Amino acid sequence: MLSIINGKILTMDQRVIEKGYIIIKNGKIKDIGVGEGKNIPENGEVIDAQGKIVLPGFIDAHTHIGLVESSIGFEGADHNEKTNPINPQLRAIDSINPSDIAFKEAIEGGITCTAAGPGSSNVLGGQFSAIKTYGNRIDDMILKENIGMKCAFGENPKRNYNEKGKMPMTRMGIASLLREALFKAKDYKKRIDEAGEDYLKRPAFDMKLESLIPVINKEIPLKVHAHRADDMFTAIRIAKEFDVNMTLDHCTEGHLIAEEIKKEGLHAIVGPSLTHRSKFELSNRTFETPKILSEAGIKIALMTDHPVIPLQYLSLCAALAVKAGMDEEEALKAITIYPAEILGIDASVGSLKVGKDADVVIWEKHPFITQAKVEYTIINGKVVYKRSN
Template sequence: MLLIKNGKIFTMDGAVYEEGSILIEQGKIKEIGENIVAPLDAEVIDAEGKIVMPGFIDAHCHLGMWEDSIGFEGADGNEMTDPITPQLRAIDAINPLDRSFEESREGGVTCVATGPGSANVIGGQFAAIKTYGDRIDDMVVKEPIAMKCAFGENPKRVYNDKNKSPMTRMATASLLRETLMKANEYKRKLEDAGDDSSKRPDFDIKMEAMLKVMNGEMPLKAHAHRADDILTSIRIAKEFGVKLTLEHCTEGHLIAHHIKNEGLSAVVGPSFGERSKFELKNLTFDTPGVLNKAGVKVAIMTDHPVIPLKHLNLCAALATKAGMDENEALKAITINAAEILDIDDRVGSLKEGKDADIVVWDKHPFDLMSEVLYTIIDGEVVYKK
């Protein structure tokens, strides 16, 4: 057993305890509140004068997919040989021994959604994982959680260099529609065949991978920066009745009312960096706050390694500086991220029965000089200052 006591606890579940305690047993939060009495043999962390929060969650990054300080040999996020690769799974590329995992824990990040990049129209399957472990199978929270797809400049650039489709936004949309149509037909044939194996369609690994999207079991995770690309992703998702989350959403502040009216969530970023291409010309830290004030559920991302994952708190702090409500910015890297990823039954807030993913800070995490004192994942202290 582990007891954290005397800390100012932000549960991200509505309650804030000025001098609260958390009792942890077998990797779960057993009790949270004030004046908790723990068994005499419990390990105790005295957090007096400190901030206690849920571990932070990055809802969109590429942790372990592009390894630190390596280059091509560690770059496993983009299979740039075919624009349609839904069968690819992030768990087959993630290297949990990459040192960025350790740095993430030092930054208070305990869970991430990581997966393929945006070179392909359909890039493959994202996974939600913890940031501690030496075997990816033991780190998975949920897999797959989403199917990555991409609009805008990236697929155009990659396949223009190969002199093959897609070289235009029209072709990107067309290839995605074609795949969704094929997946619908594949699903229909499977349903019509029932238990009669002789009537089943020929096995197609791409279509098998798309079934979870067509069945509404996971969303398309749509890379889209520019407003027109965001709206194209919405148009196609509505055509086929599939779920959608908006990723990057760089010009989302320009069309916030449309995103709100469509009932969609936005995973915004990376907002800290250069405007390296045309579709980033309206990049601003205003975006998360504008969307939030319009009623859109927002998460904030690093897109690691674009921004090192350990700086997720800085990204949220800069969104606050640009006008986002401070508590809403905290939600954007905790409970909102968990809800968008559909893993909030386990992580994202401090609540009895949830995973004991907890971070003790010496100051508020939005303070530039703040440091993580303890990072706890599944009840185990995995980093100590």
């Protein structure tokens, strides 16, 4: 049993509690309210958060943590299987190394959950997973194993396969290969459904097509890597053609087409913005994108694309979005409840609410203040980091 008392609690559940308490039991939030609490257990651990800010753990909606390991190079780069442009059968969890020092740094920065998955060298790169940032074994860190199918448009797949002298070397080629994969997956599923219980009538097992069935069934979205507006429109066109769900990840030129994104009813995962314009499709990169999309009524999450921006600087990215005009509360939601909702994990994380996972971070001051430090990080009710000085 663990209790937090006297803190200013920003629940991200439409409540701010001055001098509040949280009671944690068996890894879940048992109670939350105003004051020291009537049922603070006498024999449990108590953290006095007097003068501190208490928030849900931050969530980064798009990273490659553990798949691109720190300080290693090729030996630790396990995020792009650059041998075939269509690889939906790959799973992020088979590449994530929890021993990567980036997990320790994430915890120290108040990041308790992230979406981690393949890179963008392929048209279809494999499955993203939602994981907690604490643990020694990835199997014990998984919050939701399959949250989306990585799909990439634009320069990255073009560059990778141009070097190999094979398709796709153009945006037409990218769209064509994605359409072909989705056509085959729909046909594969149809033949399985028609065969029913008659195993002999079922099509031969195809691991790639099997992996796309959750996309066809709209159980998971295409997690679309797209920076340029034209690539986003191509992704939207294909998603509508095959009646599948999608999220717009990166969305670098989203501010140029905000009304179109709103009209399509899409969510956006924006970033990484704390970088220089390293390629042409980033030429319109600006920290004003979150503000413009948010003010257009689009639900957004902010992302670091770790290791492009180290994961622990997610709160700095949010602070810079506020500096560029984004509403402060919306920026906090963009690294807590909004990514949880977009990723489909909001029943467990993203806000401080009775019954949810006890992922709680205590800050010495508001996290958007550059000098702010994390005092405690709690994941699944366990104190996994305590600042020593």
